[in-house]
Amino acid sequence: MSAHPAAALAPAALEAGVQRVMVVCCPDLGASEPDPAAVQRSEPAVAGRSEPAAAQRFEQVIAAVTGFCPRVEAVEPGVCAFGARGPARYFGGETVLARKIIAALADLGEQARIGAADGLFAALLAARGAERILVIPPGETAEFLARQPVSVLAGQVPDGQELAGLLRRLGLPTLGDLAALPAGDVAGRFGVAGEAAGRLARGLGAPPLAVRPPAEDLSVTREFDPPETLAEPVVFAAKALAERLHGGLAARGLTCVRVQVEATWADGRESRRLWRHDGLLSAAGVADRVRWQLDGWRAVPPGTEPPGPGPAGQERGDGGVAVLRLAPDHLVRATGHQLALWGEAVVTDAVARAAMRVQALLGHQAVLRPVVDGGRNVCDQVTLVPFGEKTEPRLDPGAPWPGRVMGPAPAVVYPFAREADVTDDSGAAVTVSGRCVASAAPAWLAVEGEPPLRVTGWAGPWPLSERWWDPAAARRRARFQLLTGDGRAWLAAVQDGRWLIEAGHGLG
Amino acid sequence: MPGTPLVRPALPVSPISPVPPALPVLPALRELLPRGGLARGSVVAVAGFGLLALALLAGASAAGAWSAIAGIPEAGVLAAVGLGLDAERTLLVPDPGTAWPLVVASLLDGCELVLLRPPARAPAPARQRLEATLRRGHGVLVVAGDWPGAQVRLRVVTQGWTGLGDGHGRLRACCAEVTADGRGEAALTRTRWLWLPAEDGSVALAEPPDIPAADIPAAGLPDAASVRYLRTVGGLALVSG
Numbered sequence: 001m002s003a004h005p006a007a008a009l010a011p012a013a014l015e016a017g018v019q020r021v022m023v024v025c026c027p028d029l030g031a032s033e034p035d036p037a038a039v040q041r042s043e044p045a046v047a048g049r050s051e052p053a054a055a056q057r058f059e060q061v062i063a064a065v066t067g068f069c070p071r072v073e074a075v076e077p078g079v080c081a082f083g084a085r086g087p088a089r090y091f092g093g094e095t096v097l098a099r100k101i102i103a104a105l106a107d108l109g110e111q112a113r114i115g116a117a118d119g120l121f122a123a124l125l126a127a128r129g130a131e132r133i134l135v136i137p138p139g140e141t142a143e144f145l146a147r148q149p150v151s152v153l154a155g156q157v158p159d160g161q162e163l164a165g166l167l168r169r170l171g172l173p174t175l176g177d178l179a180a181l182p183a184g185d186v187a188g189r190f191g192v193a194g195e196a197a198g199r200l201a202r203g204l205g206a207p208p209l210a211v212r213p214p215a216e217d218l219s220v221t222r223e224f225d226p227p228e229t230l231a232e233p234v235v236f237a238a239k240a241l242a243e244r245l246h247g248g249l250a251a252r253g254l255t256c257v258r259v260q261v262e263a264t265w266a267d268g269r270e271s272r273r274l275w276r277h278d279g280l281l282s283a284a285g286v287a288d289r290v291r292w293q294l295d296g297w298r299a300v301p302p303g304t305e306p307p308g309p310g311p312a313g314q315e316r317g318d319g320g321v322a323v324l325r326l327a328p329d330h331l332v333r334a335t336g337h338q339l340a341l342w343g344e345a346v347v348t349d350a351v352a353r354a355a356m357r358v359q360a361l362l363g364h365q366a367v368l369r370p371v372v373d374g375g376r377n378v379c380d381q382v383t384l385v386p387f388g389e390k391t392e393p394r395l396d397p398g399a400p401w402p403g404r405v406m407g408p409a410p411a412v413v414y415p416f417a418r419e420a421d422v423t424d425d426s427g428a429a430v431t432v433s434g435r436c437v438a439s440a441a442p443a444w445l446a447v448e449g450e451p452p453l454r455v456t457g458w459a460g461p462w463p464l465s466e467r468w469w470d471p472a473a474a475r476r477r478a479r480f481q482l483l484t485g486d487g488r489a490w491l492a493a494v495q496d497g498r499w500l501i502e503a504g505h506g507l508g
Numbered sequence: 509m510p511g512t513p514l515v516r517p518a519l520p521v522s523p524i525s526p527v528p529p530a531l532p533v534l535p536a537l538r539e540l541l542p543r544g545g546l547a548r549g550s551v552v553a554v555a556g557f558g559l560l561a562l563a564l565l566a567g568a569s570a571a572g573a574w575s576a577i578a579g580i581p582e583a584g585v586l587a588a589v590g591l592g593l594d595a596e597r598t599l600l601v602p603d604p605g606t607a608w609p610l611v612v613a614s615l616l617d618g619c620e621l622v623l624l625r626p627p628a629r630a631p632a633p634a635r636q637r638l639e640a641t642l643r644r645g646h647g648v649l650v651v652a653g654d655w656p657g658a659q660v661r662l663r664v665v666t667q668g669w670t671g672l673g674d675g676h677g678r679l680r681a682c683c684a685e686v687t688a689d690g691r692g693e694a695a696l697t698r699t700r701w702l703w704l705p706a707e708d709g710s711v712a713l714a715e716p717p718d719i720p721a722a723d724i725p726a727a728g729l730p731d732a733a734s735v736r737y738l739r740t741v742g743g744l745a746l747v748s749g
């Protein structure tokens with residue numbers, strides 16, 4: 001038995017950072033059953049059997065367990081886990097600790113089972129066993145796992161139930177049999193699920209945790225004393241920091257959607273920026289973003305005169321970077337599914353780098369991608385989405401939009417409508433009555449900030465009454481097309497008695 | 509081996525270089541540009557921002573190039589898409605701020621086409637640095653505004669809209685006279701009448717019968733640019749200036 005491949009792998013798994021994990025399982029509060037046969041769910045349990053009371057009781061359980069160990073992670077309804085090494089040493093051993101927790105939970109009226117093992121997966125299985133307390137001694141986890149039937153994979157890996165059935169039919173009834181197979185072959189034959197299952201069977205991979213509280217101490221910080229005035233050493237340190245960050249995330253089976261880079265300068269100013277991560281950035285990639293952020297900061301320090309487009313000044317008055325911090329934002333389970341980084345495959349690396357460089361200079365919102373959208377007004381028909389975020393139209397651009405102004409789309413669409421004065425020949429303002437009749441023919445158009453222009457052609461008013469059912473969003477407007485003496489065409493609207501220029505066809 | 513010559517003739521140089529020398533443009537604009545396209549590494553200036561500037565991007569974008577529009581928050585993306593611009597391959601930087609030369613240089617790293625409206629006074633050193641960046645890369649900078657070093661300069665000399673009357677009708681199409689001149693091979697002034705846009709939103713060459721007032725420039729005026737006059741021909745208001 002000791003020659004079992006899985007057993008042989010265990011020390012390596014330990015060295016790879018597999019921690020002692022204790023799992024507290026309250027079968028009453030979740031879908032987790034002590035009977036292994038009942039574990040064969042295809043879906044991980046959600047929301048505590050839709051019983052709010054169970055969720056509340058589980059909160060109390062977590063609060064009680066937090067009394068023993070501050071960093072408790074809720075695994076699924078009724079199951080929470082924590083790193084056992086520290087608390088066990090403090091309380092005098094894992095079994096003693098487990099007994100204390102069971103006693104504390106019994107005071108709350110909860111029946112708990114506790115398992116401890118190397119890694120979350122094994123601890124989870126131990127907690128689901130028949131005994132109240134099952135502690136798998138360090139180093140024996142692989143043997144313990146090897147004895148488990150493959151059915152325990154259900155709910156732990158994608159399509160675990162089907163995979164378990166398949167493995168049984170292939171004559172691999174236990175995790176030990178699976179662990180004995182070469183990892184590459186397992187991945188090749190069974191895909192992502194097989195690879196995850198293989199890792200679990202070897203005691204390597206732990207199912208990811210949702211950390212409570214999220215991200216609190218997964219951030220990594222480096223202080224520079226004295227403050228670092230050159231960019232290169234900071235970027236170099238950022239790479240090491242990013243490796244630590246990734247290591248911390250990977251140990252918990254997590255990945256982050258974004259990473260926040262915070263740099264604090266010696267004079268107390270801070271630069272914070274969120275970068276898209278999606279678990280796909282390497283440490284060097286994170287370091288690149290740190291470099292761009294520093295570059296951007298150096299190019300245009302806020303509140304000061306920009307030094308111009310010249311090379312970033314070597315000696316600046318900010319005193320250098322004092323603290324660099326990387327914080328993961330929006331933690332998600334590392335599922336191994338790699339979607340295209342930008343939602344679609346069209347964005348090439350060069351474009352992504354260029355866009356992110358500009359984002360480093362100007363901010364996340366400064367680089368936008370247009371999405372053709374539905375809507376009746378020209379300003380609604382294009383939505384701008386910051387680069388790196390998902391581009392989806394809000395409204396269906398293909399749907400019919402009666403009330404759209406006919407004619408070619410204007411080349412100039414003002415993001416904010418410009419105020420204008422439109423007057424008739426006598427100099428009186430042109431108004432539109434409630435029945436949508438213009439008071440006179442427009443003769444002069446004075447767009448704010450421009451000299452008055454002679455109107456040489458016009459048409460309208462075309463009424464548009466939108467969202468009349470919603471008092472907050474309702475608006476009524478009468479639209480005009482105007483042609484002015486300089487050859488420009490304008491799309492104007494009268495709303496609440498004011499003339500607004502929405503768009504136009506410019507010169508050139 | 510006695511039969512083997514010691515010196516082999518050099519392989520003939522492939523006539524197709526890996527990077528085509530010019531980015532494609534819409535067919536209607538080909539005759540205005542010296543190489544029938546936007547020469548890589550060059551600056552093309554359009555006198556003001558309008559459909560012509562967007563039309564210059566559309567051809568290459570439709571062919572798969574990435575383009576960026578910087579400093580023009582009011583760029584009508586829908587009109588550009590109507591011309592063929594691929595919105596999925598377009599980046600917008602509405603406000604590049606005071607660091608605009610750096611922004612444009614960064615954009616040129618990823619995009620083959622950058623449409624820029626520079627601030628009113630673009631300092632010469634900044635311009636020259638950008639031109640150097642352009643020459644190293646293979647992008648094209650289309651400037652909406654003034655750019656003294658531009659290889660090609662395009663200008664809408666005259667434009668007249670059809671379809672809009674005095675209180676009736678609607679805007680349908682715009683017939684515009686566009687001239688192109690510049691330096692070097694573009695020195696010769698070229699003039700074309702274009703539908704900018706045509707009724708379907710595209711850009712097309714205007715046929716001679718469509719050109720409403722081709723006789724106007726020949727009307728014996730000493731300096732057409734200094735005179736503004738308005739004439740109505742068949743419902744079309746035509747302005748020259």
